[in-house]
Amino acid sequence: MTVSITDVAEATGVSASTVSRALRGRPGVSEGMRARIVAAAAELGYTASRSASSLASGRTCTIGVVVPYVGRWFFGTVLDAAEKVFSAAGYDVLLYNLGSPEVRKRFFTKLPIRKRVDAVLSLLIPDPEEAAALRSLDVPLATTVGGARPGFTVVGIDDRGGAESAVRHLVNLGHRRVGMISGASEPLHWTTPLDRRQGYLDVLADAGIEPDPALEADGGYTVEGGERAMTELLALRHPPTAVFAQSDEMAMGALRALRRHRLRVPEDVSVVGFDDHELSEVVGLTTVAQPVAAQGREAARLLLARLDDPDAGPPHPVEMPIRFVLRETTAPPPSRRQR
Amino acid sequence: MTVSITDVAEATGVSASTVSRALRGRPGVSEGMRARIVAAAAELGYTASRSASSLASGRTCTIGVVVPYVGRWFFGTVLDAAEKVFSAAGYDVLLYNLGSPEVRKRFFTKLPIRKRVDAVLSLLIPDPEEAAALRSLDVPLATTVGGARPGFTVVGIDDRGGAESAVRHLVNLGHRRVGMISGASEPLHWTTPLDRRQGYLDVLADAGIEPDPALEADGGYTVEGGERAMTELLALRHPPTAVFAQSDEMAMGALRALRRHRLRVPEDVSVVGFDDHELSEVVGLTTVAQPVAAQGREAARLLLARLDDPDAGPPHPVEMPIRFVLRETTAPPPSRRQR
């Protein structure tokens, strides 16, 4: 059937132990013998069975990555970058796509990942209970988004500062009524929307602008949600002259709503997003860029480092740089232009 | 340490065999005993070791998915949909991201996937050699893109027909000089660009328009590539009045180039894409929609079906429906409007 380690052992005239040691570069094998074994293995097309080897060694050479939604640009990009680091280091990636609440719940209660991985990279923020479940796996953990969790290596960005620079830009242009399209706020453990909102409020306070709750609309981090939220804002008696969308996807939805309402951007309304989605440049969206792929790479690297040195605890949170990107969806408010 | 099958066996006062049978719903266990075992397992938080069970049984309960680039919308979406089907059926997904040629080559020569998966879903088109490597794994295979391959379950779309409807739309509007931004053509085994090109040529021939090779530019399936390609086309003595981009990403790049050149869409130049990217609606791109997630789901389902019934060979290629989507980037050519 398939070729096993004893086949190559017989082909070389040595024991299976020696083959194992030779192929994995362990000491205790002479160079000559190692070469012969490697050659024989290649000739026979031998690949060690991962099941057997991980059963015997206790290591799985596999890393679990759990994500809320692979199809979304942000997660796809992080996953892409992280996978490259993992596979380059000889690890396989086991993907868990936890879109719906039911799937997510089932995952954390049944923990099918148990005994299957050497480490876990979570692209979703586990709530305290879920975090405890993951910790019970007793493997290094990391996450690239949102709040810190005990036991987790976390790499992220300064969400608050990013939001501040976005909103400050609008305020500096002269806008006084600046709306916000926020991300879903229900999962309380997910701090990104909160941090970005805080940045928004900070700048308003700083500029002496009274925050108006009516100017905040929820866009749920989707294009459609952003469109709905913008539509809500436009229906106000005093609609905003500028909006800060907490994600580029929502900003694009907002642009769409504005076009539908025959409003020009940025002449009538300014829009600024957050993330620097790959297509933001295409639509000329002013935004706050965060290094998405780099975060995935970094998180993966830190996880691998902890795997190499098991004594090392989770390092301090790593903060990646962000950058305000001025494009074409922001301008002074209409009132200011008329003067 | 971690709880093993013998622990729950002892806790229940039965043998490990019975525990195994009970937990996996196999016959030979009384209902009462099964209930007790299930309860004990839950209490102890027992999860069977996948390594051990797959070593013993030969089944891995894992499906390998190989993709060229997770971050790209199309693949991310297909992967997302497929993963949901697999995990619902109790399979784990092992992800292989084969972006660069080196990684890809290493993957197919070393085949780290060997002995690790029960089936493979390939979102990239393997060349004949790679296909042979995959077949040597001796597991069911499927692919969602491009040409048929012996041994593969394939689900796809009518690329040629889709391209025809896109180009026909342009011709019907009165365009005579219609350019094409094509996908990378180097990998010859990747038939999508060829098929879409053929559709383009078909319609031109049908309309009695002499195809002009200068009107074809390569955009490599990326936004930047599309922008470059459009720029090339605009540099021609007689630039096209309309372009058919073989993907929405490239179409968006084209839109960007046109904006840079201060050309209006669709007044000066019409653009039509292919795929119906999630953001195409946002930019109002006229395109040909294909059911991306549905293709992933369908391929996953067919693969699972073959897993249940190993005798069944690969089914006939499945063709999913496509749909022309008229939006706002197409209009009659300028010359025609002036009259």
Added chain:
DNA sequence: CCTGGTTGCGCAAGCGTTTGCGTTCAGATT
């Protein structure tokens, strides 16, 4: 009461590696 067929469960032999320990043997040390 004896047979023949079920049903429910335990035994033990794998599945293909890894790895601690033991053995052999060549060369260096007294």
Added chain:
DNA sequence: AATCTGAACGCAAACGCTTGCGCAACCAGG
């Protein structure tokens, strides 16, 4: 020449589960 020392390799015991087979105990039919 006797002893010591590594280096190179083999032995065999895990690792935790699956599964064919065997063996009681039970039930129904003759």
